[in-house]
Amino acid sequence: MRVYPNQLAAQLTKLKSVYLVFGDDPWLADNCKQQILTAARNQGFDERITLDTQDTGFQWSQVEQEFQAMSLFASRRIIELHLANAKPGTDGAAMLQQLVAHPTPDTILLLMGPKLGMDQTKTKWFKALDAQGIYLPCTTPEGAQFQRWLVDRIRELKLKLNRDAEAMLFNLYEGNLLAADQALKLLKLLANEKELTAEELSHYFEDQSRFSVFQLSDALLENHKSRAMHMLSQLKAEGTAMPIVLWALFKELALLLKLKSAQEAGTNLNAMWSSLRIWDKRKPLYQSALNRLNLLQIEKMLAVAANLETKLKQQGEEDWVGLSHLCLLFDPTAHRQLAHIEVC
Template identity: 60%
Template sequence: MRVYPDQLSRQLKPLQQCYLVFGDDPWLCETSRELIFAQAKREGFEEKIQLTQEAGFSWNDLVDQWQAMSLFASRRIIELILPQAKPGSEGGAIFQSLMQMPNPDVLLIISGPKLAAEQTKSKWFKTLDAQGVYVPCATPEGNQFQRWLDERINHFKLTLTRDAKEMLFGLYEGNLLAADQSLQLLQLLSPNERVDSNQLSAYFEDQSRFSVFQLTDAMLNNQQDKALHILSQLKAEGVAMPIILWGVFKELATLLQLRTALDNNESLQSLWGKLRIWDKRKSLYQAALNRLSLTHIETLLAGASAIELKLKQQGIEDWTGMSHLSLLFDPKAHAQLAHIQLNEER
């Protein structure tokens, strides 16, 4: 059964045996999985097992997990990631076998890239689709994107005029993740105001000169001079420190998860979609991970927390500390400067 992402929340009761979440839109894929996970948790699926079809993968692992008794919970979720959306003849046979022995204590979620039309006609797909739900996560366009945008504006409780909505439509059609991030920032800047196109234009004009996203990208890419320049512009234009900290914490939390996975010899394939990292940004994180160890990232998080604590407890926006923090994204600077405490009085 085909169910589109915007209809999924209304189609989760009761849960089906399996869900097929395929598509190239990171925001839709992750949001759809989160909805399924949330409903599964409400129905007692407490344990989650993740498998990825990569080098060394054995389809017998899927069978074993399907049949195994859980040590921690009576019901479990098996998330199977197919990076190429090609289970092959062996995988197809396993799917057919599993669907012939239903297990009410197991929920199977299979995810991967966008499926071509011929793939949805394949035997393996039809076998799963007959027992479950297919959620195609294609980026909405035109009127569909407008409906999505209206829903997200309502979600963030924003009030925008018609011309402001048209401006957002023109800026972000085709990029749901960037649109969602901008609405989050707009919620911080104008939570209780009616925003028209003139205000929005001024806001984005500022963002063309400086951007929290540009700042964190420069940090990730170890462009120290650029990061310090953007930071000075942010300060000159009166951008609130909480907005900058929001962006920095977001990227550091992402780096921490990626670094931890690498140190545990885990594949990053499954994390790209989960963390909403699209292809164009993967190189930024790879560059940062090539430079920064787990200790480096933990030091950066501690520094950001010290800046946040000073802001909340003393009302001080520590721009010097933030400049210091941006330098620590370089391991060489980290070796020379990391011992300096960011919570000292300035």
């Protein structure tokens, strides 16, 4: 059963035999793990065994032995298993299915690993475990979801921040829950229960937000210029290789070109979403871009991207100014205002 991290507390009154904590956000994954461990200890699960599939000499038979072993110290135990690459392999998949086919009320399996793809959640081993327990996808919240997380965390820590201070924290730490939580805990120590302003926060923190090229792509498709410029600046500051950013933009522009060409030819786009691997959640992003950009503008953007790639490959020049120019062109007004500027 899929349960989101913010819903976990309500699910821990009666413990399940399996918990699947998968995702790339370290704060969310650790927070879920600690909630489960605390609830388990409170209900008599006093012994904890930790195994990692990456450890030298690890054998899946160890997991089976731990499930069958009688505890020397407690009648109930938690087996925490870290699954590298979220792939148990043939032997591991068979073993996990075998174990959950005969659950015991005295043993909890806590399985942890990186983010799962849709194909992995459709495997037999995952479905078998999910049917017996709770799956917690620990994906970093973005935009309004991150803002809700931030407000909730501020409330939990009983901090007092005015709206400008909250907005500053949002801009500083979106995409990095771990840094945001550390910052809030520091404020808890420093604030001494007084209300904090944005000006006071500026003395404490540096910009530590973390973004991926995929988040940048989404912001551009939605025409969130200031957000996209902030992300691009952060990607550069974090040392993200420019070819990776260019690859992401080329990918989106190539998709937009196919969709726009089909649209102008009178083709029903509903038949194209699946073939282009554009899922329901992302359709509105592309539709937004298609509604404001014409075919000529998209072709112009691809030409700019090609010029940037040529400079990079032939001259070894990372033109981040030109890349900023390209990002601005996702807004059609920029095509008129920047038409006199050539990226070459």
